[in-house]
């Protein structure tokens with residue numbers, strides 16, 4: 446295969462959780478631009494429908510579904526609907542995520558649980574359900590969206606211990622699953638983005654713009670294209686010998 450064929454995703458089927466807006470939407474667009482058919486799921490179905498409609502203009506097929514990644518029955522429905530519509534699942538991007546800011550001493554159990562259940566348990570549940578299908582196919586690509594917050598702690602101005610713990614968990618979950626499912630020809634990798642302005646991060650970025658920028662060697666935040674290449678690489682045959690990796694996309698923040 447030449448290198449263009451290695452990156453080509455024509456006819457592949459990808460599920461992107463939280464694919465309606467933000468980084469999930471950006472990665473979905475990247476995969477669609479390389480020819481993949483897309484299943485977008487999140488709690489607010491209308492936003493998935495809007496994104497799906499936009500992506501169809503790229504000439505691919507799409508499906509928009511409501512799903513809370515904390516709910517195993519919702520996840521099963523997404524997997525079933527994808528199989529009914531497309532008959533295969535080649536790529537899963539576990540992107541849906543949330544955060545909660547509060548000092549450790551004041552963080553309530555339900556706030557901690559919401560973050561861990563969405564970011565970490567949701568990643569486990571989706572990987573388990575879709576993984577069973579990928580095992581049957583003897584191929585698959587799972588991409589878990591971690592964060593540079595999963596690589597290290599943060600200074601006391603940034604209080605989101607559940608988020609850090611969940612993303613650290615996503616990274617080691619990725620590595621262990623890569624060890625477990627290599628025999629099934631399933632590559633499991635993770636992307637650790639730095640700061641990208643989205644619904645989730647906008648307020649923090651606005652409040653701390655200059656402080657954050659000083660920590661980023663490239664001197665800017667991530668933009669609407671910066672994650673596409675990483676997602677396409679890890680979703681395509683170009684990464685067939687890469688598994689258990691954490692691909693950091695942060696402008697050098699963690700260098």
Ligand SMILES: NC(=O)c1ccc[n+]([C@@H]2O[C@H](COP(=O)([O-])OP(=O)(O)OC[C@H]3O[C@@H](n4cnc5c(N)ncnc54)[C@H](OP(=O)(O)O)[C@@H]3O)[C@@H](O)[C@H]2O)c1
Pocket residue numbers: 462463464465466467468469486487488489490492512513514515540541542543563590591592593637638639640641642643644645646
């Ligand atoms: N932005 C950054 O700077 C940054 C940096 C590092 C990592 N990340 C990670 O990147 C991922 C995407 O974040 P983002 O910045 O794009 O945030 P965002 O714009 O707030 O988007 C979050 C997405 O996740 C969905 N979602 C949230 N909870 C869900 C649930 N329980 N079930 C299903 N879908 C759910 C949301 O849709 P609904 O609300 O409709 O469910 C939305 O589609 C997250 O995992 C985040 O931790 C972001």
